[in-house]
Amino acid sequence: MTNMHSIIRNLPTGVAGLDAVLGGGLCEYSFNLVAGAPGSGKTTLVQQMMFANATPDRRALYFTVLGEPTVKMMRYQQQFSFFDAAKVPAVMRFVNLSKEAASGQLGAVLDRIVGEVTKTEPAFVAVDSFRTIGGGIPTGDDDESRILVAEFVQRLAQQLTSWEVTSFLLGEYAEHERRHPVFTVADSILWLSEDVERNSAVRKLRVMKVRGRAPMPGLHTFRITGDGMQVFPRIPEQHRERVARTGRRLQTGVPGLDEVMGGGIPEGDVVMLTGPAGSGKTTFATQFVAQGLSQMETCVVAVFEEFPEAYLARAKTVPIDFSEMIAADRLAVIYLRPLDLSVDEMLAEIFASVRRIGATRVVIDSLSGFEIALAPTFRIDFRESLYRLVGALTATGVTVLMTAEVIEGFPEGRFTTERVSFVTDDILVQRYVEIAGHLRKVLAVVKMRGSEHATDFRSYELTSSGAVMGESLGAYHGITSGIPTLAPLVEDG
């Protein structure tokens, strides 16, 4: 006997990133609750999904209840690019239920909804805001109104399911109201919230429940722009297929540095380059990019501390024209300076560029800028954020070079309030030392996983054509103190 079972079709949400979070998209004919505080983006989210899916053959009914006047809602929502006025009202029809809702008669509300659904036979229905129906939320288990509302929700769900409708109920619910009957009946619950910390506000989405699907757990940040909502899913490293290491060494582009690093950077490694302000971190990173481009590789550079124009102007020291490389889709420079960034948003930006141009080298310049760009709520979890960022990037096989500014002295090697070296394969440290009254720049390889490397300090110069490694300072003592002294020669015999 064949095991016959119903197949639930996935509907695309039309919201970037949300399908992945939902475990593949919206379940067709599902009864969905979109909950959150006023201003959290519920209306925008649902209208974006409905405009994306509604067609002349699969019409949408959008019921507005007590709350924001429909005209005002339309006035604001049509500012979004997804709002297709050509679909109104033939494909996307707005119906006002305020009269029925104000009567307090749930039966009248249900009759009107069912009447309109029967008349239109829509594929999608939204009720905005569901919270206002029935005069609010009953409070106690034995409250008579609670039973009435439960019965209303049950009948509504049955009606909409029978008409093969994918429905969305929008409501201003608080966490403590999760005993409301609609939470029980809903097939999926999307909770929108906003984390406010100091001057920062970060929007977050959580899928609290999806029947028949395995949604992505946790809180996912989202932004609302002129194109509507975009969700940035958390990307656990274990969900990604890792690309095997090749054992190949990448040339750094800094004369003399490959030799110090035992032949170059192992492909697929994560390299951390730390140093004080002005030590040449960006110069090294720029040469790393230029070297890759000269060998027909493609590169992505994420800049946090300067505008792309400034970055490109500074990159004129290398013999390759970065602007031409950008035009040829061999280089992408991502500007990620906005505040209140989430690590997932940054990942999404970098991944999009890596995929678009097939990048093999990624530069993050700098981690210090990245940390500042993050919303405070993510700075607290910077180690975790960085771990996910690096894990997700290296799983794709790209080689990552990150710069970080050192505030404290060399022995600690600290560049943030947290120690983050555990995420790296290789660490290069730059610093200043005073030798014979001159400030000299030196570099040392602190760590290279599974690879031989030079252990002595090497001087380097920043010239008009870039960084060049110099002599070994093996003859000096006390380099880590910043004021080294020439070691006395030990004579034989």
Place this chain on the structure above:
Amino acid sequence: MLGAALQVTCSRMCDNLREFMGVDGCSALLDRAIKRTEDRHPVWREIRRRDRDGVHLDGIAASVELHGIAAVSAAVSALLAALFDVLARLIGEDLALRLMELEAPPTDTGGGEPAS
């Protein structure tokens, strides 16, 4: 006959507006549009009727018998123009035109077969 046609036209438009704006929203819009036109078209003072369900324009046909088709037609035209003007400034001309369209909302199921 023409009076009846004008009546149907206005009633359908009011139904459309009432459907998406609700009784209060539609009444507010009608009140404002009539206020802008009634000085030059005093027939609106007779046509407009208000009850617990808001503003109604169901006296158009009767008004034609009293004031003549020319006066009532001009009044209806002025009202439509005023309604469109107000609505267009709120939600844009494209959407205002679509929402004021004088056809009744779809009631047939011809183009709307639910997906299986």
